[in-house]
Amino acid sequence: MQDYSLEAPSPNVSSRPYLGSGKMTNPSRNVSQILASSAILLLLASSSNAQLSWEEAYAKAGQAVSQLTLADKVNILTGQGSSSRCIGNTFAVPSINFPGFCLEDSPVGVRLASNASTFPAAMNVASTFNRTLMRQRGEAMGAEFRGKGVNVALGPMMNTMRAPAAGRNWEGFGADPFLSGEGAFETITGLQSQGVQATAKHFVNNEQEHFRTTSTSNVDDRTQHEIYTIPFLRSVQAGVAAIMCSYNQINGTYACENDKTLNGILKGEFGFQGYVMSDWGATHSTAPAVMAGLDVTMPGDLVSGTNSSFFGTTLLASVQNGTVPESRVDDMALRTLAAWFKLGQDSGYPPVNFDSHNNSAPDDQRINVQDDHKVLIREIGKASTVLLKNIAGTLPFANLKTIGIIGNGAGPSSHPLNTFVGDDGVLAMGWGSGTGTFPYLINPLDAITARAAQDGTTVTSSLSDTDLAAAAAVASGKDVALVFITADSGEGSALIEGNAGDRNDLQAWHNGDALVQQVAQFSTNTVVVVNSVGPIVVEAWIDHPNVTAVVWSGLPGQEAGNAVTDILFGAYNPSGRLPYTIGKSITDYPAQVIYTSTTPILSIPYSEGIFIDYRHFDAAGIAPRFEFGGSPRGGVAPTGPGSSLDPWLHDPVITVHFTIKNTGKVAGHEIPQLYVSLPASTNSPPRMLKGFDSVFIAPGQSQGVTIQLSRFDVATWDVVQQRWQVPAGKIGISVGASSRDIRLNGSV
Ligand SMILES: *[C@@H]1O[C@H](CO)[C@@H](O)[C@H](O)[C@H]1NC(C)=O
Ligand SMILES: *[C@@H]1O[C@H](CO)[C@@H](O)[C@H](O)[C@H]1NC(C)=O
Ligand SMILES: *[C@@H]1O[C@H](CO)[C@@H](O)[C@H](O)[C@H]1NC(C)=O
Ligand SMILES: *[C@@H]1O[C@H](CO)[C@@H](O)[C@H](O)[C@H]1NC(C)=O
Ligand SMILES: *[C@@H]1O[C@H](CO)[C@@H](O)[C@H](O)[C@H]1NC(C)=O
Ligand SMILES: *[C@@H]1O[C@H](CO)[C@@H](O)[C@H](O)[C@H]1NC(C)=O
Ligand SMILES: *[C@@H]1O[C@H](CO)[C@@H](O)[C@H](O)[C@H]1NC(C)=O
Numbered sequence: 001m002q003d004y005s006l007e008a009p010s011p012n013v014s015s016r017p018y019l020g021s022g023k024m025t026n027p028s029r030n031v032s033q034i035l036a037s038s039a040i041l042l043l044l045a046s047s048s049n050a051q052l053s054w055e056e057a058y059a060k061a062g063q064a065v066s067q068l069t070l071a072d073k074v075n076i077l078t079g080q081g082s083s084s085r086c087i088g089n090t091f092a093v094p095s096i097n098f099p100g101f102c103l104e105d106s107p108v109g110v111r112l113a114s115n116a117s118t119f120p121a122a123m124n125v126a127s128t129f130n131r132t133l134m135r136q137r138g139e140a141m142g143a144e145f146r147g148k149g150v151n152v153a154l155g156p157m158m159n160t161m162r163a164p165a166a167g168r169n170w171e172g173f174g175a176d177p178f179l180s181g182e183g184a185f186e187t188i189t190g191l192q193s194q195g196v197q198a199t200a201k202h203f204v205n206n207e208q209e210h211f212r213t214t215s216t217s218n219v220d221d222r223t224q225h226e227i228y229t230i231p232f233l234r235s236v237q238a239g240v241a242a243i244m245c246s247y248n249q250i251n252g253t254y255a256c257e258n259d260k261t262l263n264g265i266l267k268g269e270f271g272f273q274g275y276v277m278s279d280w281g282a283t284h285s286t287a288p289a290v291m292a293g294l295d296v297t298m299p300g301d302l303v304s305g306t307n308s309s310f311f312g313t314t315l316l317a318s319v320q321n322g323t324v325p326e327s328r329v330d331d332m333a334l335r336t337l338a339a340w341f342k343l344g345q346d347s348g349y350p351p352v353n354f355d356s357h358n359n360s361a362p363d364d365q366r367i368n369v370q371d372d373h374k375v376l377i378r379e380i381g382k383a384s385t386v387l388l389k390n391i392a393g394t395l396p397f398a399n400l401k402t403i404g405i406i407g408n409g410a411g412p413s414s415h416p417l418n419t420f421v422g423d424d425g426v427l428a429m430g431w432g433s434g435t436g437t438f439p440y441l442i443n444p445l446d447a448i449t450a451r452a453a454q455d456g457t458t459v460t461s462s463l464s465d466t467d468l469a470a471a472a473a474v475a476s477g478k479d480v481a482l483v484f485i486t487a488d489s490g491e492g493s494a495l496i497e498g499n500a501g502d503r504n505d506l507q508a509w510h511n512g513d514a515l516v517q518q519v520a521q522f523s524t525n526t527v528v529v530v531n532s533v534g535p536i537v538v539e540a541w542i543d544h545p546n547v548t549a550v551v552w553s554g555l556p557g558q559e560a561g562n563a564v565t566d567i568l569f570g571a572y573n574p575s576g577r578l579p580y581t582i583g584k585s586i587t588d589y590p591a592q593v594i595y596t597s598t599t600p601i602l603s604i605p606y607s608e609g610i611f612i613d614y615r616h617f618d619a620a621g622i623a624p625r626f627e628f629g630g631s632p633r634g635g636v637a638p639t640g641p642g643s644s645l646d647p648w649l650h651d652p653v654i655t656v657h658f659t660i661k662n663t664g665k666v667a668g669h670e671i672p673q674l675y676v677s678l679p680a681s682t683n684s685p686p687r688m689l690k691g692f693d694s695v696f697i698a699p700g701q702s703q704g705v706t707i708q709l710s711r712f713d714v715a716t717w718d719v720v721q722q723r724w725q726v727p728a729g730k731i732g733i734s735v736g737a738s739s740r741d742i743r744l745n746g747s748v
Pocket of ligand 3: 314315317318321323
């Protein structure tokens with residue numbers, strides 16, 4: 001439906017902040033400096049519950065910290081241990097009415113709580129390429145965390161999909177740093193609009209589950225700046241309260257005691273004002289961690305089940321014997337209390353009202369925080385669906401008398417409440433601490449059956465993945481055969497069907513390829529629905545003439561069945577785009593999970609550098625099966641390059657303006673994407689995403705789109721000068737419907 005034509009460019013001012021070179025703020029500050037400048041700010045801030053600026057919050061925090069004993073300060077920074085009421089809690093300081101924090105998972109909603117929603121995974125909201133939906137998801141999740149009395153939400157997660165099989169990829173926003181950064185920015189802005197502290201995690205280079213606590217990610221400086229830290233930079237720009245350091249080492253130093261990444265990049269270059277907390281058990285020392293920039297240790301135990309912490313009395317003693325200066329502890333407490341004041345949690349914030357260990361316990365009020373969020377969850381489920389194949393108008397369904405439904409992934413799940421088990425029934429999230437606790441889970445079989453009944457259509461099903469005879473029987477003679485296949489992954493702390501967090505390969509689970517092939521042998525109208533944590537290899541059947549449509553549904557959360565039904569029956573025109581590349585083979589990807597280790601600390605060389613995912617496929621000339629940003633909808637004839645683009649260079653920004661026309665017959669969203677090509681001297685990938693929009697257009701109508709670039713968007717990290725530089729030479733700008741379907745080209 002998309003057709004791009006050109007309008008005259010117009011100059012404008014960038015809305016994205018321009019990042020200057022050099023250090024933004026001093027990584028540590030002391031109380032007297034803060035107090036000296038705080039009096040006026042306090043007057044301004046005291047009457048309002050609305051979110052404060054960091055300056056206003058530091059003014060309040062400075063007053064509070066000046067009243068505290070060393071023990072009080074240490075209590076603010078130390079988790080109570082692994083048996084506390086929330087997944088983590090810090091200690092209260094009654095003298096300043098500080099209740100301590102309740103910290104709770106996860107990036108898809110309040111985990112381990114009843115009557116709370118499970119939202120679509122970040123990977124799905126990324127595939128909407130729609131900032132409004134990203135923001136609304138954050139707002140809705142924020143309202144639920146607040147309603148349960150959670151101070152600190154442990155999300156969003158923004159590790160990059162470097163290795164396609166990595167277990168926690170689905171918790172993040174995909175394989176591109178720009179898209180991940182926008183996802184992080186909108187999610188955090190949404191969460192924090194409700195007064196909840198968001199946590200950007202896991203900082204940094206935590207891109208596989210195998211050996212996550214006994215590996216070092218060895219990453220060069222340019223790659224660190226241009227890929228892995230970009231979503232964290234956008235988090236800081238969103239005013240994120242907390243950043244969680246990760247389990248792994250970086251260049252041989254643990255992430256939670258890495259001076260270069262914490263003090264250097266995060267608090268120095270990015271000017272992060274909030275606090276750094278450890279992942280659960282990721283603290284390995286006291287003074288080295290504290291002096292490298294760690295502010296809060298979670299859950300507080302040294303070893304699970306002991307009362308001995310790297311903080312707590314150990315930190316107290318370290319100050320008393322001079323190993324840690326008290327000014328540093330002041331800075332840690334300032335940062336932590338400033339986050340609390342910034343979000344307005346010092347006034348009117350709901351107390352914790354659930355018990356993460358037992359939702360039936362007397363101290364769990366089972367407050368219903370779901371509101372009408374199921375409407376948004378279903379909307380994101382639809383908007384994130386990617387239609388990868390649709391020949392001869394297979395979809396949407398029309399005039400069907402019979403539907404056959406095949407595959408375990410179409411049916412109910414036997415364990416929707418236990419988040420560390422695996423792949424049975426509709427797959428709507430992965431496993432591990434990044435999950436929610438489903439209040440209910442709509443499966444496709446029920447939803448399709450209900451919708452089909454409206455048309456008098458008969459539905460027959462076989463929910464076995466392995467009974468190929470039953471699959472053939474259900475597929476035969478039906479107007480359409482729908483086959484559901486899945487691929488699951490999660491946190492390394494559970495082993496599911498032989499997969500230790502990371503997937504062992506990129507094949508569909510439960511021999512899904514054989515199931516599709518069997519169905520396609522017996523139905524000329526086979527529609528494949530994929531619920532997956534990331535790419536799967538589809539070569540065994542994608543070109544099969546009887547496979548007429550492929551619907552990529554991802555991990556849509558509690559409304560999974562309703563969302564896919566809306567797509568199949570035409571209630572919504574699918575506009576989702578892949579936030580990663582689907583390769584023809586796992587070996588086409590530039591980086592892989594390392595599954596074995598013969599050394600105490602496994603080295604993970606990030607030797608592919610900035611060439612991850614489509615950047616590698618483009619540079620190496622490898623044809624993907626489905627490209628990043630793509631959705632090759634059947635019947636759409638690409639219109640080839642349009643007239644040349646002549647973007648306006650308006651120092652310091654570039655404004656690109658173009659027009660999209662819906663040449664199809666159905667209203668829907670188009671996702672124009674802007675890619676930048678830097679001069680060859682920079683050794684950069686051929687194209688890098690630096691802008692996108694989601695534009696609703698009626699049939700026959702045109703819509704102007706403006707995308708602005710700052711100098712940062714066309715800069716590279718100069719490792720010698722240690723600053724961002726705009727390269728000399730011609731900068732190419734292309735606009736298209738995917739990373740490979742480019743419709744307009746220009747340069748500045
Ligand atoms: C890791 O080592 C590489 C190669 O020496 C260097 O470019 C990079 O800055 C180092 N990063 C950290 C965080 O130490
Ligand atoms: C830890 O401290 C708590 C509270 O003081 C106590 O009940 C518990 O027995 C202690 N646990 C251990 C392992 O010492
Ligand atoms: C200071 O105290 C800490 C915590 O008890 C201890 O680990 C460290 O060895 C002490 N250092 C000195 C120099 O006494
Ligand atoms: C949860 O709390 C209820 C009510 O107090 C109690 O009956 C039940 O045994 C508890 N369950 C667990 C697993 O502790
Ligand atoms: C959900 O909340 C309702 C009140 O709105 C309550 O009656 C019900 O028991 C709660 N359900 C669960 C599973 O906690
Ligand atoms: C497609 O389906 C029809 C009907 O079942 C079957 O006869 C034909 O062999 C199938 N085509 C292939 C290539 O399997
Ligand atoms: C995003 O999605 C919403 C809901 O479908 C839609 O109204 C809007 O036009 C889309 N685009 C943007 C930029 O919000």
